[in-house]
Amino acid sequence: xxxxxxxxxxxxxxxxxxxxxxxxxxxxxxxxxxxxxxxxxxxxxxxxxxxxxxxxxxxxxxxxxxxxxxxxxxxxxxxxxxxxxxxxxxxxxxxxxxxx
Numbered sequence: 001x002x003x004x005x006x007x008x009x010x011x012x013x014x015x016x017x018x019x020x021x022x023x024x025x026x027x028x029x030x031x032x033x034x035x036x037x038x039x040x041x042x043x044x045x046x047x048x049x050x051x052x053x054x055x056x057x058x059x060x061x062x063x064x065x066x067x068x069x070x071x072x073x074x075x076x077x078x079x080x081x082x083x084x085x086x087x088x089x090x091x092x093x094x095x096x097x098x099x100x
Contacts, residue, residue: 042049060067 042052
C-alpha cells in the first residue's frame with residue numbers, strides 16, 4: 001500500500017514498519033511456545049519448581065534494599081513525568097485560550 005503525500009512515496013517506511021511488526025510478532029510467538037514447553041516440563045518436577053521458588057525468594061531477600069530503592073526511584077521519576085506532562089497540558093490550554 002502506497003501513501004502519497006506531497007509527491008513522495010512512503011511505501012519504504014510502511015514496508016520497513018511492517019517488517020518490524022512481523023519480526024516482533026514471530027519473536028513473541030516463539031517465546032510463548034518455548035515458555036509453554038518449559039512450563040510443561042517443570043510441571044512434571046514439582047520439587048524443581050519448589051527449589052526455584054526458594055532460590056528466587058533468597059535472591060529477592062538478599063537484594064531487597066536495592067529493589068526497594070530502585071522501585072522508589074522509578075516511582076519518583078513517574079511522579080515527575082506526570083507533573084511535567086500536566087504543566088505542558090496547562091500551557092497548551094492557556095495558549096489555546098489566548099488564541100481564541
